[in-house]
Structures are given as structure tokens and as C-alpha cells.
Amino acid sequence: MSIDHEVENAINEIVLELNQDKKLSRKVLAWLNDLSEKDISSSDDIEHLKGVLRSTYTEETNK
Amino acid sequence: MRLQILGWESNGLRCADSKIDLELGGVKKLNLIQMPNGTGKTTTLSLIQAAMTGDANTWASKKIQSYKSRNKDNGQGKFTLHLKIDDNRLSFDLIIDFEQNEVIYRTSSSKIGGAVEGWKPPSEYRRFLVKSFVGLFIFDGELSKKLLDENETQAEKAIDALCQLYLLDEVINKLDAHWDRAVDKTEAKTTIGLNIWQNKLSKLKNQKDFLNTKKTESEESVLTLITQIQELSDSIDERLAKEGGKLGELEEAKIKATNAENQVEKDADSLMRDLRQPHLVDALFSESLKTLKDSMVELQIPRETSKQFFVEVAKSPSCICGEPMNEKRKALILERSEKYLGSDITGELNALKTDIENHTANIGSTKDFVDSSASVLQKSIDASLIANTEIATLKTALTAGMDESIKKDKEDLDQLKEGKKDLEELLEMLNEDDDGIDNVESFSIASIKRQLKKAKDKVSEISDNVTLSKQIDLVKNILSRATVNSRNKITTQIVDECNGLLDEIMKLNPVKIRNINKSLQLEGQDGASTGQTLAVGYCFLSTLLNRGENKFPFVVDSPANPLDDLVRAEIATMIPSLCDQMIAFVIPPERPNFVPPLVLASDNDVRYITTFRINKGSQNLIDSLPDDEKLVIKTDDGVLVYGEEYFNHFMKEKE
Numbered sequence: 035m036s037i038d039h040e041v042e043n044a045i046n047e048i049v050l051e052l053n054q055d056k057k058l059s060r061k062v063l064a065w066l067n068d069l070s071e072k073d074i075s076s077s078d079d080i081e082h083l084k085g086v087l088r089s090t091y092t093e094e095t096n097k
Numbered sequence: 098m099r100l101q102i103l104g105w106e107s108n109g110l111r112c113a114d115s116k117i118d119l120e121l122g123g124v125k126k127l128n129l130i131q132m133p134n135g136t137g138k139t140t141t142l143s144l145i146q147a148a149m150t151g152d153a154n155t156w157a158s159k160k161i162q163s164y165k166s167r168n169k170d171n172g173q174g175k176f177t178l179h180l181k182i183d184d185n186r187l188s189f190d191l192i193i194d195f196e197q198n199e200v201i202y203r204t205s206s207s208k209i210g211g212a213v214e215g216w217k218p219p220s221e222y223r224r225f226l227v228k229s230f231v232g233l234f235i236f237d238g239e240l241s242k243k244l245l246d247e248n249e250t251q252a253e254k255a256i257d258a259l260c261q262l263y264l265l266d267e268v269i270n271k272l273d274a275h276w277d278r279a280v281d282k283t284e285a286k287t288t289i290g291l292n293i294w295q296n297k298l299s300k301l302k303n304q305k306d307f308l309n310t311k312k313t314e315s316e317e318s319v320l321t322l323i324t325q326i327q328e329l330s331d332s333i334d335e336r337l338a339k340e341g342g343k344l345g346e347l348e349e350a351k352i353k354a355t356n357a358e359n360q361v362e363k364d365a366d367s368l369m370r371d372l373r374q375p376h377l378v379d380a381l382f383s384e385s386l387k388t389l390k391d392s393m394v395e396l397q398i399p400r401e402t403s404k405q406f407f408v409e410v411a412k413s414p415s416c417i418c419g420e421p422m423n424e425k426r427k428a429l430i431l432e433r434s435e436k437y438l439g440s441d442i443t444g445e446l447n448a449l450k451t452d453i454e455n456h457t458a459n460i461g462s463t464k465d466f467v468d469s470s471a472s473v474l475q476k477s478i479d480a481s482l483i484a485n486t487e488i489a490t491l492k493t494a495l496t497a498g499m500d501e502s503i504k505k506d507k508e509d510l511d512q513l514k515e516g517k518k519d520l521e522e523l524l525e526m527l528n529e530d531d532d533g534i535d536n537v538e539s540f541s542i543a544s545i546k547r548q549l550k551k552a553k554d555k556v557s558e559i560s561d562n563v564t565l566s567k568q569i570d571l572v573k574n575i576l577s578r579a580t581v582n583s584r585n586k587i588t589t590q591i592v593d594e595c596n597g598l599l600d601e602i603m604k605l606n607p608v609k610i611r612n613i614n615k616s617l618q619l620e621g622q623d624g625a626s627t628g629q630t631l632a633v634g635y636c637f638l639s640t641l642l643n644r645g646e647n648k649f650p651f652v653v654d655s656p657a658n659p660l661d662d663l664v665r666a667e668i669a670t671m672i673p674s675l676c677d678q679m680i681a682f683v684i685p686p687e688r689p690n691f692v693p694p695l696v697l698a699s700d701n702d703v704r705y706i707t708t709f710r711i712n713k714g715s716q717n718l719i720d721s722l723p724d725d726e727k728l729v730i731k732t733d734d735g736v737l738v739y740g741e742e743y744f745n746h747f748m749k750e751k752e
Contacts, residue, residue, distance in 0.1 A: 038644070041262065041583040044586070045575060049575060058572075071221060083271060090572065092568055
């Protein structure tokens with residue numbers, strides 16, 4: 035069962051509002067959908083987490 | 098995902114031994130299981146739930162013993178549940194050992210390679226096989242009441258469970274854990290300083306978790322205590338009044354006291370409204386306000402100090418200091434004018450002058466005005482005190498000759514009240530504002546949150562993890578806001594969908610949901626009739642359960658029992674459209690006006706099962722069993738009969 039479409043919409047909207055790349059919402063949603071559909075391992079979790087953090091834009095990451 | 102219940106078997110337990118096959122001749126939309134009262138409906142329902150959720154692993158010995166058969170002295174009992182999730186079969190055995198006071202599970206599924214010890218469903222199904230989730234479709238009439246009870250949070254919890262909003266919290270926790278690991282690995286430039294702050298951070302996190310747990314527990318306990326206090330108090334009052342024959346008098350006194358308390362609240366609000374208008378409180382305020390206004394007029398405020406003043410000066414041939422106006426000076430005046438009052442503040446000051454003029458013009462003796470409101474409030478307070486004293490006097494008079502059980506209950510009641518008071522004091526401490534003082538043992542959640550942020554910033558600064566900290570904060574912010582926003586949208590959609598359904602099915606007994614704020618709130622009414630409560634509960638749950646292409650069965654205990662005939666037909670017509678497999682445990686008196694419309698609404702896709710316990714009184718039921726042996730299954734202590742005819746004639750003479 036994938037994550038509720040309203041959760042998906044809310045994440046997309048907030049990511050856009052915070053001037054973040056669309057890639058960030060895709061990565062967050064991929065993580066949530068994996069959590070929703072399967073029992074993921076801790077290494078999968080770390081992969082998702084790193085992917086999400088790499089997709090963020092902060093002043094520090096772009097110095 | 099589609100979950101179906103294919104059947105269950107019960108042996109050596111409190112309910113009669115039986116094997117219910119819901120797959121025979123294909124899975125049916127409607128499965129009617131008729132059982133007389135006292136034959137184990139509730140036991141069967143809780144065993145289905147326990148098998149599905151693995152929850153029996155936590156049962157205490159008292160609960161385990163409650164499942165022991167009353168008629169047999171067996172050391173073990175067994176319950177097996179057969180499910181189908183999408184195209185996969187899954188079975189749970191629940192073996193209850195009454196001698197060792199333990200429950201052993203066994204799970205079978207091709208997806209896990211056959212049968213294994215323990216409650217081990219395939220990992221992808223585990224999320225749906227938890228109590229909070231299963232409790233929504235293994236439907237207990239109490240759930241409907243809880244959904245509408247403003248002291249409960251069942252409705253919001255159901256939305257969070259079904260729409261998986263808890264996953265966003267899970268990701269937040271994983272991000273926090275990652276940050277902790279990152280800081281632990283850091284080789285800090287100033288190890289000592291980092292250790293100090295890390296220790297502080299760890300203490301603060303523990304304190305935050307401790308306080309949050311305390312808060313949740315205390316809030317839940319207070320709600321439980323409110324109900325317990327109310328029930329016990331009502332029971333004591335009723336017994337006292339019956340003993341003294343003064344039930345009516347006590348009820349009347351209570352109504353009087355409630356009305357008096359409401360009046361106090363109303364008058365206090367009225368006085369507060371007056372007190373918020375300073376000119377009504379005392380002539381000194383009124384006079385001072387008038388002086389303020391007069392001074393503003395005299396000084397031509399705001400005009401003289403407004404931006405407009407500087408614009409006019411700049412246009413003049415000479416400045417107010419007497420020097421001739423040149424371009425440089427003009428530009429300087431206009432630039433600096435920005436610093437002074439703009440048109441928005443000018444408007445506010447003019448409005449202030451008008452308000453003072455209007456509000457103070459017709460005030461005579463202002464003190465009288467407030468005094469009169471205060472005196473009205475004092476009278477209401479006196480009336481409320483008298484009404485409560487009347488109740489106390491009545492109770493004391495009744496208590497004088499009361500029996501021991503009432504005395505004991507009164508002591509219990511006092512203890513419950515004391516417990517509630519303690520918890521409320523604790524909650525007050527937990528909800529206190531941040532006092533700005535750093536104390537890791539503070540009981541104010543707000544203070545701990547502030548200190549936590551400070552410590553986290555410090556640790557990230559010392560450990561060079563500033564970037565990671567900001568990235569994590571950003572993602573956490575997105576997830577937290579998404580939780581709130583999506584819950585609001587989902588709530589609105591569910592309310593609309595439910596109201597659409599309710600419009601269709603409750604034409605004779607209309608009811609509408611206004612909002613979902615923790616619980617379901619109805620439009621224009623505080624309470625609801627039993628029929629309305631059930632209808633709202635069914636509609637809400639079915640809307641939720643069917644959201645996002647998921648199909649869950651609906652298992653209901655005595656669905657029509659609390660309903661009058663008219664509402665029975667309405668509800669019966671409605672339920673089949675809300676799910677694709679319904680299993681209804683019914684008692685014989687529920688058949689009239691409920692089963693026929695239910696069957697009709699299910700397009701006759703129905704399985705009829707009747708089951709009863711063999712005992713002294715069941716001989717006539719056994720005598721009338723159908724001749725077709727394939728329809729009858731007998732066990733040591735029970736009989737199970739498939740078929741419509743036996744179902745419809747079962748215990749008919751008793752109705």
C-alpha cells in the first residue's frame with residue numbers, strides 16, 4: 035500500500051515552498067513508500083537517508 | 098491490498114468447539130453467524146483479533162485463564178485463524194496453555210516457507226496486523242461511541258493509522274538517530290567541551306521522552322478517571338437516593354447546581370468583557386483617556402508629526418528653520434521623513450482619537466457599570482454555592498444510614514478524585530511556559546525543548562556538524578508540516594464523503610459530521626441517538642478503510658441489537674455497500690427488520706451459519722436440525738449448522 039496521496043501532495047507543496055529541488059520530495063516519498071510497502075533493512079534506511087540529505091539545499095551545502 | 102477472513106477453528110476454549118468455514122462455495126459478501134447470547138461471541142471476536150495481531154503474547158495470567166472452557170478441565174486450548182491477503186494465504190495458530198499461563202503462536206504461509214513457531218506474518222503485512230488497525234474493522238459497538246466522544250482521540254488515531262501518517266514520525270526518528278550517530282563519531286577539536294554538551298543533550302532527550310510519555314499517560318489516565326469518577330459517583334448517588342427514597346430530589350438539586358454553575362460562567366464572561374474596557378472600570382481611566390485625546394488634538398497629532406508634514410515642508414520656499422529650501426535640503430527632508438509616522442500609523446492614531454471620543458462621551462458613573470456586573474456575578478456565585486450545599490446536605494442525610502458497600506465506594510471515589518487531582522497538577526507542570534532557566538530536570542516540556550535546541554546547536558557547532566544539523570532540521574520541518582497539512586486535507590475529504598453517505602442512508606434520521614478534531618463532531622447537536630452513533634461510526638470507518646484501494650473485512654458483533662426497527666432497516670441497507678466482506682455475529686432477536694434488508698442489500702451473496710452450545714436446554718434445537726448431514730457439524734460441546742432455513746427458524750418460538 036503506497037503512502038496516501040494527500041501526504042504526497044503536502045510534501046511536494048512544502049518542498050516547493052521552501053525553494054528546495056523536486057528531487058528532495060521524490061527521495062522523501064520513495065523512503066516513505068518503501069517503509070509503507072515492505073520491511074526495509076537498516077542499510078536500506080541509511081541509503082534512503084543519505085539520498086534525502088544529498089538532495090537538500092542549505093546555505094552550507096552550497097558554499 | 099485486500100484482506101479476507103477465510104474462517105477459524107476453536108478447540109478447548111471458553112467458546113464452544115467449532116470450525117467456521119467462510120470459503121465453502123466461495124467467499125461471500127455477507128456472512129451471518131447466529132449465536133444465542135452467552136455462547137461466546139465476544140470470546141470469538143477477541144480471539145480473532147488476538148490471532149491477527151499477535152497481541153496475546155502480552156496477556157496476563159488472569160486474562161489467559163478467562164479463555165478456559167467452563168465445561169472441560171483441559172490444560173490447553175487452540176484457536177486457528179485463516180486469512181487471505183491479496184492472493185496469499187496466511188494462518189495463525191494460537192495455543193493457550195492454561196497450566197503454564199502462556200500463549201504460543203504458530204504462523205503458516207507459503208510466503209514464509211511453510212509453518213514457523215511464533216507470530217511471524219510476512220513483513221509486508223505486519224503494518225496492517227497491529228491492534229490499532231485491526232481494532233477498526235473488527236468492530237465493537239463501543240468504538241462508535243468512542244469515535245463521537247469528545248474526551249477520546251479514536252477518530253484522529255484511526256486516520257493516522259489508516260493513512261499511515263505515523264510513517265512521517267518514523268522518518269523523523271530515524272533522522273534524529275542518524276544525527277546522534279554522526280555526532281558520536283566526531284573527533285572533536287575540544288573533546289571535553291563536546292562531551293559535556295553531548296551528555297547534556299542526552300539527558301535532555303531522555304527528559305523530553307520521559308515528560309512526553311508522562312504527559313500522554315497522564316492525559317489518558319485523567320480521561321479514564323473522569324469516566325470512572327462519573328460512573329462511580331452516579332452509582333453511589335443512585336443507591337443513596339434509592340435507600341432514602343430521594344432520587345428525584347437529588348436529581349433536581351443536581352440540575353439546579355449545573356444551571357447555577359453555567360450562570361456563574363456566563364456572568365464571569367460578561368464581567369471580563371467589561372473589565373477589558375478600561376474606561377468602564379474606573380473614572381480615572383476614562384479621564385486619562387480624555388486627557389490623552391485632548392493633548393493629541395492640541396498638539397495636532399498625528400498630522401504635525403506625520404510624513405505628510407515633511408512633504409509639505411519640502412514644498413515650501415523656505416525650511417522651518419528659516420533657511421531657503423534648496424534641492425539638497427529638499428531631498429534630505431523627504432528621505433528622513435520616511436523615518437517618521439507613515440499613513441498607516443496616522444490612520445491608527447486618528448482612529449484612537451475617534452474611539453476615545455465615542456467611548457468616553459456618554460459614560461456617567463463608570464464604577465457603577467462594573468459594580469453592577471460584579472454584583473450580578475456575586476449573586477450567581479452565591480446561588481451556585483447554595484445549590485451545591487443543598488446537594489451535599491442531601492448526600493450527608495442519605496449517607497447517615499448507608500450500607501458498607503456504599504461507604505467503600507465512597508472511599509474509592511475519594512481516592513479516584515485525589516488521583517485525578519494529582520495528575521492534573523502534574524499536567525499543569527508539564528504544560529508550563531518556558532521560564533528561560535537552564536535546568537535539565539525541569540518538568541516544563543517547553544523549557545526542555547528550548548534547552549534541547551540550544552544543546553543541539555552547541556554540539557553541532559563544536560563537532561563541525563552544522564551542515565548535517567541544518568539538513569536534518571530542514572527535512573524534519575518538511576515532514577512535520579506535511580503531517581499537519583495532509584491530516585487536515587484528509588479529514589476534510591473524509592467528512593465530505595461521510596456526509597454524502599449519511600445523506601443517502603439517514604433520510605429519516607438525518608445526521609451530519611461537522612468536523613473531526615480528535616473525535617467526530619456532529620453538526621448542530623452535542624449527542625446522538627444509538628442509530629445515529631452507529632451509522633456515523635460505520636460510515637466513518639468504511640470511508641477510511643476503503644481509502645486508497647484497500648479492502649478490509651468488516652466484523653461486527655450484534656450490529657442491530659441496540660437499534661429500533663426503523664433504524665435497523667436503514668443501517669442494514671447501508672452496511673453491505675461499505676465493505677466487500679462482512680461478518681456479522683447476530684443473536685436471534687436481531688433477525689426481524691435487520692436480516693432481510695441486509696441480505697437484499699448484499700445481492701443475496703450470503704452465507705448463513707447458526708451455532709449453539711450443547712447443554713440441557715438445547716435438546717429442542719438438536720431435534721430440529723436439518724436432515725442433510727453435510728449441513729451439520731457436531732463437536733463435543735457445540736453444533737454448527739450451515740443454511741438459510743435453519744438460520745431463519747432458529748429459536749423462533751422464543752422471540
